[in-house]
Amino acid sequence: MIVVMKSGTPDAEITRVSDELGTWGLSPEKIVGQHKVVIGLVGDTADLDQERIQELSPWIELVLRVEQPFKRASREYRHGEPSEVIVQTPNGAVPFGEHHPLVFVAGPCSVENEAMIVETAVRVKAAGAQFLRGGAYKPRTSPYAFQGHGESALELLAAARDASGLGIITEVMDTADIEKIAEVADVLQVGARNMQNFSLLKKIGAQEKPVLLKRGMSATIEEWLMAAEYIMAAGNPNVILCERGVRTFDRQYARNTLDLSAIPVLRELTHLPIMIDPSHGTGRYQYVPAMAKAAIAAGADSLMIEVHPNPAKALSDGPQSLTPERFDRLMQELSVIGKAVERWPQPAPVLA
Known part of the structure; x- marks a missing residue:
């Protein structure tokens, strides 16, 4: 009510x-x-x-x-007005939201070594990104796949932040790791596999850093918004929703089905900012540019794009990663659409 x-x-x-x-x-x-x-x-x-x-x-x-089962996340709860999530970074405060310029998040799936993560951070910052993504802890389908370097990778992310001035977004997998990750990260990510890990949602909602909530691989939009409600009900209103593709019947040509129709649906249902991850959404770097452009045209507030200096040697998700050179070109192409919809950061969207 x-x-x-x-x-x-x-x-x-x-x-x-x-x-x-x-x-x-x-x-x-x-x-x-x-x-x-x-x-x-x-x-x-x-x-x-x-x-x-x-x-x-x-x-x-x-x-x-408020008729929706998700109360705080409902657009009705704000009487139809969108909310904004303002993230403090080394270069100032960056706003995510419907009435703000686009925000770009880029970087590798996982943090591999200091030289690699620092190089990537500097390159994506120069191309226009405001945040570096990189997994210190990696949830993987196979127990034998690379799981990330864990706590030591947090130090490497901190080094990349110092070198580039970018904000840091990285995933939390366990409630025991929230505090130490929050010391380094500017935004804490809840991954697709943990979208309905309700103990984690409650704990991460009890801390103050903004939260990036990825849609589960087979989650309905209502289930996704109810997961956001768990975080908000625990006391943290600063939630960013990230569509990263859902699992459907055809996985031969693309890793997932990127649900861009979720953007107008979410605009109607919720006041929360919307991010699109075309890298996980397609699983192939060749398809990322087209989906990134479409996401901006459809009204996304932010994009998350995987970038690796040598995708062929990446320890995880190399096939969906752009090289820094491809990311440079993509940002130039995206600027055309971003300016057309009056969402392009001119200059970079940093508040004093």
Whole structure:
């Protein structure tokens, strides 16, 4: 349920109404929109009389029920307004959101050694990326495949950040690793295989760093948004959704089916920022440019693209990785579409 306050409502009145609703056993959350303030009500609201809430103040404009099962993640919860996730990086604050320039995340699937990750970071930064992706801990289908270097790779990511000034995004697989990963990462990633690891979602929602939530390989959009709800219900509102392809019946030609139709669907259902990962979505570097361009045209807020200095020797996901040279060319091509939809960072989208 949400309570929409009239434009110009005094802060003292908003506080008074929130405090009163708190005495009803609810958890009021103040949401400041572009023109109005909304008070989100979390708790057992099924039997609440909307007229009773309306009578609390002449400054209340509307009292509405949120019909979706995902409450905080619902666009209704913000009265139709998109949210933004602002990430602090060494070069300043970078905003993700519908009304902000595109944000580019690039780097290898896994961190292999210091020279490789530093070189990649410097190259993708020069091409226009704002974040470096790289797995310290890697979930793999085979127990015999490379699982990442673990904690030692976090030091290499820190070295890459120092060399490039990029923000760091890396995956968390275990609740025990959250704290040490958060010391290095600017955004903590929950991978596709852990999208419904509810213990992990609760723990990662209890810390303050923004969270990148990838869609599960066979997850419906509602299941994905309910996973986001777990994180937000634990106290962290800063969630970025990442579509990375779903498993369908045809895997001969592409690794997954990249669901670009999810972009307009999510725009209607949720206020959260949307990222697209065309590398995992296709599994082949040849297809990444076309899907990246399509994602921007469809309204994505961010792209995550795998880049490796020598994909043929990559320890994981080499076939879907671009070389730095191909990434340079792709960014030039993407700028044409990005400028056409008025989402291209001019200059880079960094806030003072």
